Amino acid sequence: MGNCIFCRIASGEIPSKKVLETEDIVAFHDVSPQAPRHILVIPRRHIEKLADLTGPDAALMGKLLVTATEVARATGMEADGYRLVINNGERAGQSVFHIHIHLLSGRDFQWPPG
Ligand code: 5GP
Ligand code: ZN
Numbered sequence: 001m002g003n004c005i006f007c008r009i010a011s012g013e014i015p016s017k018k019v020l021e022t023e024d025i026v027a028f029h030d031v032s033p034q035a036p037r038h039i040l041v042i043p044r045r046h047i048e049k050l051a052d053l054t055g056p057d058a059a060l061m062g063k064l065l066v067t068a069t070e071v072a073r074a075t076g077m078e079a080d081g082y083r084l085v086i087n088n089g090e091r092a093g094q095s096v097f098h099i100h101i102h103l104l105s106g107r108d109f110q111w112p113p114g
Helices: 005-011 055-074
Strands: 018-021 025-029 037-043 082-085 101-105
Touching: 005 025, 005 037, 018 055, 025 055, 037 055, 055 082, 055 101
Parallel strands: none
Antiparallel strands: 018 025, 025 037, 037 101, 082 101
């Protein structure tokens, strides 16, 4: 996926402030943070969006979710609380079509979301 910005971040071709790298997952700071702490957790494998997932993706997506909680713990978010968000499709706010979990913390969040 040559021109996907998150594939290029995962490979290191585009610089980012990484907080964790494993064989199949990368976490890095969002360039335009929507909270005092805002980290993106992505699989290295290019999957466009949540709606494209199928059965065999379950293990990877489970790992992605667990990794997000580990990043939250490692960066001291647990005491404060945090929110995970996955936007699916433009109308839901997705702007980068490589699946990612937003990990947000450090302020109050609205419920229901805006
Ligand atoms: P989405 O709107 O698709 O749910 O989230 C995409 C996120 O990626 C946005 O919060 C945006 O700020 C972030 N983003 C877009 N381009 C870059 C980039 O080049 N580097 C980093 N670190 N974050 C990016
Ligand atoms: Zn990609």
